Amino acid sequence: MKILSCTQQKEADTYTIAHESISSIDLMEKAATLITEAICKRWDKSHRIVVFAGAGNNGGDAVAVARMLFQKNYDVEVYLFNIKGSLSEECHTNVLRLAECGFQKYTEVSTQFDPPKLTEHDIVIDGLFGSGLNKPLSGGFAAVVKYINAAPSTVVSIDIPSGLMGEDNSYNIRQNIIQADLTLSIQLPKLSFLFAENEEFVGEWELLDIGISQTFIEEAQTPYLITEPQDVTTLIKPRSRFAHKGNFGHALLIAGSYGMAGASILAAKACLRSGAGLLTVHAPVCNHNLIQTCVPEALVQDDIHEHYFAEPVDIDSYQAIAIGPGLGQEEDTALATLEQIKNCYIPLILDADALNIFGTHRNHLNKIPKRSILTPHVKELERIVGRCSNSYERLSKAKELANYLQCYIILKGAWSTVITPDGNCFFNPTGNPGMATGGSGDVLTGILTALLAQGYTQEESCKLGTYIHGLAGDIASQRMGEISMTANDIIDALPEAWKIITKTK
Ligand SMILES: NC(=O)C1=CN([C@@H]2O[C@H](COP(=O)(O)OP(=O)(O)OC[C@H]3O[C@@H](n4cnc5c(N)ncnc54)[C@H](O)[C@@H]3O)[C@@H](O)[C@H]2O)[C@@H](O)CC1
Numbered sequence: 001m002k003i004l005s006c007t008q009q010k011e012a013d014t015y016t017i018a019h020e021s022i023s024s025i026d027l028m029e030k031a032a033t034l035i036t037e038a039i040c041k042r043w044d045k046s047h048r049i050v051v052f053a054g055a056g057n058n059g060g061d062a063v064a065v066a067r068m069l070f071q072k073n074y075d076v077e078v079y080l081f082n083i084k085g086s087l088s089e090e091c092h093t094n095v096l097r098l099a100e101c102g103f104q105k106y107t108e109v110s111t112q113f114d115p116p117k118l119t120e121h122d123i124v125i126d127g128l129f130g131s132g133l134n135k136p137l138s139g140g141f142a143a144v145v146k147y148i149n150a151a152p153s154t155v156v157s158i159d160i161p162s163g164l165m166g167e168d169n170s171y172n173i174r175q176n177i178i179q180a181d182l183t184l185s186i187q188l189p190k191l192s193f194l195f196a197e198n199e200e201f202v203g204e205w206e207l208l209d210i211g212i213s214q215t216f217i218e219e220a221q222t223p224y225l226i227t228e229p230q231d232v233t234t235l236i237k238p239r240s241r242f243a244h245k246g247n248f249g250h251a252l253l254i255a256g257s258y259g260m261a262g263a264s265i266l267a268a269k270a271c272l273r274s275g276a277g278l279l280t281v282h283a284p285v286c287n288h289n290l291i292q293t294c295v296p297e298a299l300v301q302d303d304i305h306e307h308y309f310a311e312p313v314d315i316d317s318y319q320a321i322a323i324g325p326g327l328g329q330e331e332d333t334a335l336a337t338l339e340q341i342k343n344c345y346i347p348l349i350l351d352a353d354a355l356n357i358f359g360t361h362r363n364h365l366n367k368i369p370k371r372s373i374l375t376p377h378v379k380e381l382e383r384i385v386g387r388c389s390n391s392y393e394r395l396s397k398a399k400e401l402a403n404y405l406q407c408y409i410i411l412k413g414a415w416s417t418v419i420t421p422d423g424n425c426f427f428n429p430t431g432n433p434g435m436a437t438g439g440s441g442d443v444l445t446g447i448l449t450a451l452l453a454q455g456y457t458q459e460e461s462c463k464l465g466t467y468i469h470g471l472a473g474d475i476a477s478q479r480m481g482e483i484s485m486t487a488n489d490i491i492d493a494l495p496e497a498w499k500i501i502t503k504t505k
């Protein structure tokens, strides 16, 4: 699913009106009908509805919703802020339509605003500003936002919380943005909904399909997309009846150190549960028996060192390599890692401590082979690109890094993002907060290694891997609950996740 900018969203409205034989006012009527339905589904008539509308089309939506709720016998009040004394055409039409149906609790605010007392039981509809917002809110509008945010009522925002920008909020004023409980977004999500720091504004969000032109959406250029199930199910390669383990690749996992055998075991198990033909784990001597016992299906190759990875290995026999989980931060390990990846001609994944090395050895970044996959969480990324003050800045820096290195980056977190060398960003929809637990990232690395070994391309592996990882996490959370689930539970849920995605269930 594409994510369009607010400018593109306006273009989409215009295109739809021009090409789909629907007028602007009817498109608004469609939006208002769906918004009204979504509200009625959640709240009954015992709730008073207090509508705050702006002078543009977001306000037009809000006034139309007020009429529809009033006609369904809800107790509705409307405050329309017409500071400049001019309304958009559609907003004006809706104000007339509201009056025509005998609605009386209507206040047009031009200078002085006497705010109504809002209670816990009231539902506030925020239709002040939508995609037409062009600068942070200030003055009287900022005061209205602060008053709504301070009230105990439930707040429903139309299209986008008023004051929030669709993409970059770096220069916004956070106190002047509506904190919605529910955002009913028109047609497509906004990029800013996917950023952690905006959760307090957006709340829960739902998309309403008002029939914006599919042609426009298909042709629109955007680097931002949300991965949908069919995007990954279509990637799955069927297995030939005559397949043997040689068809599914031999993966090499360089992982673990004294005290961190677990990371290598989790990655190894996830790799084997994701279809690799063969797996060799290269590990320090101290972890040998543990790995053999916990993952008997894997081959174990000993490093020369007792406690950590110290000597690069020959890679000729492998189809994919992952390096990093639980490696530790010994200088010898860093040197061995840099040596290992230099001239690596096999698909490569760098994770965890293999990434931390570049925080302290930035001048070696250019040693990372092109098309490698880097899987940093926020802190690992910031050790490389420097501290970021918000998610938009972080995403931008990650895109720059992916482009500079010509690598794939999976920026891990809620909405884990696959960033391609040419700057496309695929946001992953699966997963839950229960996955914020030690070892969860090692599981992802194992899955990705298996996919690369089986011959999936880097981009396919990243999209499919993050999706299946999150899906397994969702199954684990159903079984164990978000609080109790561990990385091992994600691995245990992998067979179920793979069955769902290959539709063999
Ligand atoms: N037919 C259509 O065009 C449709 C429009 N829709 C709604 O229309 C919205 C977009 O409407 P508009 O383009 O009219 O934009 P808005 O309603 O978001 O706001 C427009 C007005 O706000 C002013 N403004 C912008 N930033 C401001 C600030 N910081 N302080 C004070 N004033 C500011 C602008 O100058 C403009 O006059 C969407 O978000 C959606 O809710 C939907 O009803 C779908 C159909």
Ligand SMILES: [K+]
Binding pocket: 058, 126, 127, 128, 129, 130, 157, 158, 159, 160, 161, 162
């Ligand atoms: K709004």
